[in-house]
Amino acid sequence: MRWRDAFVFAARSVRRRIGRAALTVLAVALAAALLSSLLIAAGVARERVLNDVARGGPLTGIRVDAAAPTVGALDSDTPPVGAPKTIDSRALRQITALAGVRSVTPVLVMPVLVLPAPTAATSATTTTTTTATGLVPIPPAPGTAATSFQDSIVGADLHHSGDLPVSLLSGRLPSPDARDEVAVTVGYLRRLGLNDKQAARVIGTEVEYGSARLFPQLGRPAPQRGLWMRGLVVGVVAQEAGSGDLLVPLPQAQAARSWSLAGLTATGFGTQVGEYSALFVVADSLDHVATVRQLINRVGFSTSAPETLIAQVQRYVHVVEIVLGGIGFIALLIAALGITNALLAAVRERRREIGVLKAIGGRDRDVRRMFLLEAGMLGLLGGVLGAFGGFLIARSLAAVVNRYLREQNLAGVHIGLPTMIVFGTIGGAAVLALIAGTIPAQRAARLPARRAMGDQ
Amino acid sequence: MRVRDVCHTYATDDGPLTVLDSVSLDVAPREIVAITGPSGAGKTTLLSLIGGLESLQAGSIEVADLSLGSLSGDALAAYRRTTVGFVFQDYGLLGTLTALENVELALTFAGLRAAARRTRARDLLDAVGLAARAAHRPAALSGGECQRVAIARALANGPRLVLADEPTGNLDEHATDRVLDLLRSLPGEHDCTVVVVTHNANVAASADRVVLLAASHLAPAERLS
Amino acid sequence: MASPSAFTAVAIADDATLPRDVNTSPRDTWPQQFFVNALPRASRFVNLATGPLSTSDVLGREASVLPVLHARVAVVLVGLDDVAFRVPPAQFGQALTDVLAAVHKAGVARVLVGTLPAKAGSVLAAGTPIALYDDEIRTAVRAAGAVLVDVAAIDVSGAIDASEHVFYPDSAGHKAIADAFTRAYQAAYPQG
Numbered sequence: 001m002r003w004r005d006a007f008v009f010a011a012r013s014v015r016r017r018i019g020r021a022a023l024t025v026l027a028v029a030l031a032a033a034l035l036s037s038l039l040i041a042a043g044v045a046r047e048r049v050l051n052d053v054a055r056g057g058p059l060t061g062i063r064v065d066a067a068a069p070t071v072g073a074l075d076s077d078t079p080p081v082g083a084p085k086t087i088d089s090r091a092l093r094q095i096t097a098l099a100g101v102r103s104v105t106p107v108l109v110m111p112v113l114v115l116p117a118p119t120a121a122t123s124a125t126t127t128t129t130t131t132a133t134g135l136v137p138i139p140p141a142p143g144t145a146a147t148s149f150q151d152s153i154v155g156a157d158l159h160h161s162g163d164l165p166v167s168l169l170s171g172r173l174p175s176p177d178a179r180d181e182v183a184v185t186v187g188y189l190r191r192l193g194l195n196d197k198q199a200a201r202v203i204g205t206e207v208e209y210g211s212a213r214l215f216p217q218l219g220r221p222a223p224q225r226g227l228w229m230r231g232l233v234v235g236v237v238a239q240e241a242g243s244g245d246l247l248v249p250l251p252q253a254q255a256a257r258s259w260s261l262a263g264l265t266a267t268g269f270g271t272q273v274g275e276y277s278a279l280f281v282v283a284d285s286l287d288h289v290a291t292v293r294q295l296i297n298r299v300g301f302s303t304s305a306p307e308t309l310i311a312q313v314q315r316y317v318h319v320v321e322i323v324l325g326g327i328g329f330i331a332l333l334i335a336a337l338g339i340t341n342a343l344l345a346a347v348r349e350r351r352r353e354i355g356v357l358k359a360i361g362g363r364d365r366d367v368r369r370m371f372l373l374e375a376g377m378l379g380l381l382g383g384v385l386g387a388f389g390g391f392l393i394a395r396s397l398a399a400v401v402n403r404y405l406r407e408q409n410l411a412g413v414h415i416g417l418p419t420m421i422v423f424g425t426i427g428g429a430a431v432l433a434l435i436a437g438t439i440p441a442q443r444a445a446r447l448p449a450r451r452a453m454g455d456q
Numbered sequence: 457m458r459v460r461d462v463c464h465t466y467a468t469d470d471g472p473l474t475v476l477d478s479v480s481l482d483v484a485p486r487e488i489v490a491i492t493g494p495s496g497a498g499k500t501t502l503l504s505l506i507g508g509l510e511s512l513q514a515g516s517i518e519v520a521d522l523s524l525g526s527l528s529g530d531a532l533a534a535y536r537r538t539t540v541g542f543v544f545q546d547y548g549l550l551g552t553l554t555a556l557e558n559v560e561l562a563l564t565f566a567g568l569r570a571a572a573r574r575t576r577a578r579d580l581l582d583a584v585g586l587a588a589r590a591a592h593r594p595a596a597l598s599g600g601e602c603q604r605v606a607i608a609r610a611l612a613n614g615p616r617l618v619l620a621d622e623p624t625g626n627l628d629e630h631a632t633d634r635v636l637d638l639l640r641s642l643p644g645e646h647d648c649t650v651v652v653v654t655h656n657a658n659v660a661a662s663a664d665r666v667v668l669l670a671a672s673h674l675a676p677a678e679r680l681s
Numbered sequence: 682m683a684s685p686s687a688f689t690a691v692a693i694a695d696d697a698t699l700p701r702d703v704n705t706s707p708r709d710t711w712p713q714q715f716f717v718n719a720l721p722r723a724s725r726f727v728n729l730a731t732g733p734l735s736t737s738d739v740l741g742r743e744a745s746v747l748p749v750l751h752a753r754v755a756v757v758l759v760g761l762d763d764v765a766f767r768v769p770p771a772q773f774g775q776a777l778t779d780v781l782a783a784v785h786k787a788g789v790a791r792v793l794v795g796t797l798p799a800k801a802g803s804v805l806a807a808g809t810p811i812a813l814y815d816d817e818i819r820t821a822v823r824a825a826g827a828v829l830v831d832v833a834a835i836d837v838s839g840a841i842d843a844s845e846h847v848f849y850p851d852s853a854g855h856k857a858i859a860d861a862f863t864r865a866y867q868a869a870y871p872q873g
Contacts, residue, residue: 217742230723361613
């Protein structure tokens with residue numbers, strides 16, 4: 001008997017027992033849907049955590065610090081040797097030109113005095129005009145809110161914010177060229193007596209920050225005067241780009257640096273003398289991080305990178321994938337047992353029919369082939385329905401996750417059609433069904449031809 | 457066809473049960489032989505042994521120069537496919553297939569291509585007077601029509617021997633007559649030998665020869681005609 | 682390229698304008714409030730106020746650093762220390778004229794000058810009304826083409842420091858001065 005004829009015969013058998021076939025297909029489809037949706041979810045997690053973040057994201061970022069004992073280099077595991085070396089435009093160009101470097105984003109941290117927006121309570125007694133001019137006061141928070149505090153602004157080239165260890169918690173990042181926008185950290189909220197969940201309260205308020213400059217022209221000893229800047233708080237972030245509670249566009253920090261440097265008569269007072277405090281280098285792949293770090297060290301700068309963290313995340317994600325895949329596989333295995341059971345029942349019911357097939361010339365292998373094809377068909381159909389069902393389930397889950405991420409002002413996940421998983425699930429279900437059909441098919445093939453005469 | 461000293465025993469809960477004991481039978485080409493006997497006498501077992509459905513325990517059976525004792529597996533399947541044709545009491549048609557497809561099924565096992573199968577099956581249905589019912593499933597056919605489809609299927613691969621087990625057992629008188637006419641015509645029109653197991657005196661009467669199987673032994677019966 | 686609103690403003694004043702002590706927030710001073718209320722958010726601001734110093738000293742100190750600041754707006758409130766030091770009004774007037782000339786020379790386009798809070802006059806001996814100083818201010822402002830902010834006409838609360846004989850506005854006083862400067866700036870430069 002030809003394969004094609006056996007296929008047609010098997011298809012007719014499936015159609016004849018449509019109810020049972022539908023239930024069997026449904027079981028396979030559900031299991032396949034579970035498997036594929038879990039694999040898709042695990043894949044998206046990996047994509048998000050490793051590909052989005054690690055392959056070019058902040059976690060592959062290499063922090064480059066000045067080759068001198070600096071607070072920024074405290075965590076460096078490649079301490080610099082030789083003469084102090086600050087990070088300037090030349091260093092930026094040199095490092096940008098290194099092999100394996102995808103992008104270099106400069107960061108400049110400057111100390112400032114911060115005047116957060118007055119709380120409603122303080123504004124009533126001190127600066128009520130601020131409300132009259134449209135400045136939104138921060139609602140009063142329990143505890144003592146600071147009216148001014150010393151901190152630092154972290155100026156970064158926000159054109160490449162994706163390459164920085166900055167995560168948006170609420171609102172948005174400042175526009176890269178804006179002179180009047182800032183993002184604040186959770187530390188800023190704490191200073192105001194607010195907690196993480198009250199991030200939205202500071203958005204839309206204004207913060208003033210001033211950097212210091214010595215003015216020998218104004219007296220002896222030289223008094224300090226501030227260059228004051230203002231920014232509308234547009235977002236709340238978690239950031240590791242530099243030590244400071246205000247994230248501002250790089251030009252603002254550069255203005256503060258120029259201001260401070262102009263008043264220096266000696267080398268000092270701990271003012272940031274280098275053009276940049278740090279650089280964030282993103283390697284073009286995780287595999288190149290170590291090489292790029294070596295190259296940067298050779299140029300003469302310290303580096304630090306969360307490679308071990310990435311490796312750990314990779315391991316965790318892999319474990320999650322294995323567990324999720326295992327759950328899906330067990331489900332598919334149960335469905336396969338369902339196929340075996342359904343086909344065994346079919347063999348029991350069709351003993352007479354199998355006998356007739358043999359009586360009119362069917363060989364054992366013809367009968368085996370028919371039953372195997374029937375099992376494969378059920379598996380294939382269930383696999384197709386399940387794979388696409390799983391895709392739809394994953395899409396639905398992604399919609400729920402995206403709603404949450406949107407609430408958290410985080411970028412959503414996108415579920416594309418994962419060709420490998422879809423075809424893998426379909427193929428896997430069909431193969432498993434074929435394996436599941438082996439025992440019933442074998443049993444059918446071994447039924448004696450005398451069954452054609454009925455049970456005796 | 458030559459059956460020599462065939463013995464057959466079934467294992468039962470009450471011990472071995474011998475249904476055939478040294479049974480011998482010769483059937484000439486194009487002869488129609490009816491085997492009668494009481495229920496449980498071993499008629500169907502003998503038919504199964506001749507048709508290669510049952511393994512031979514003792515004795516020998518030769519059909520068309522083939523010794524069944526030496527055949528097994530695929531060779532036995534090939535024997536059933538090419539040398540014999542079966543007609544069952546309950547027709548043995550597949551309910552999912554039409555009359556045409558049921559006939560085609562036997563040709564499918566012979567490896568014929570679809571077009572050739574279709575032509576041959578139509579001719580056979582035409583020969584049994586069911587060309588107009590080719591597209592009907594067994595459920596839509598009468599008992600007599602089903603049995604005629606079964607006969608057409610039995611003839612599909614041009615068998616030398618047609619084995620019929622109570623072919624009219626489920627049929628009314630009119631249908632019985634038509635099926636008998638058909639069976640009687642087989643040796644002449646299809647050059648084959650016919651062995652019929654039956655309780656029906658009319659069926660037995662229409663055979664060239666009647667043998668009686670009783671108490672595990674075969675004996676010539678009186679010509680009922 | 683910086684937007685037109687991205688400019689620098691300076692305050693030229695004496696120490697009465699600075700926070701009294703470390704417990705006082707810069708936000709409590711009138712120049713800082715003027716910066717927040719009157720100027721665009723993208724602007725920058727420097728409070729050059731220092732002291733104690735007479736207006737003639739301002740020329741050598743605060744006015745001298747103006748050229749490097751490239752300021753577009755200057756708010757000026759000087760004379761409180763002159764009053765305390767009993768600098769003759771005419772001499773004060775000349776010093777202010779010189780300061781405003783230096784401010785103009787430094788390229789500052791928008792100059793606002795305030796008259797003195799009326800209460801500052803209580804340290805003066807009888808026969809030297811504070812109005813004489815205000816007259817000098819008005820004359821100098823007119824001559825320089827600057828905008829006059831009539832602080833003398835508003836109620837600026839505050840107190841005379843007993844040891845320094847200098848009038849220091851309190852929080853409400855700073856706010857009143859800031860409001861006066863803001864109103865004057867918005868009237869003179871409605872486009873911001």
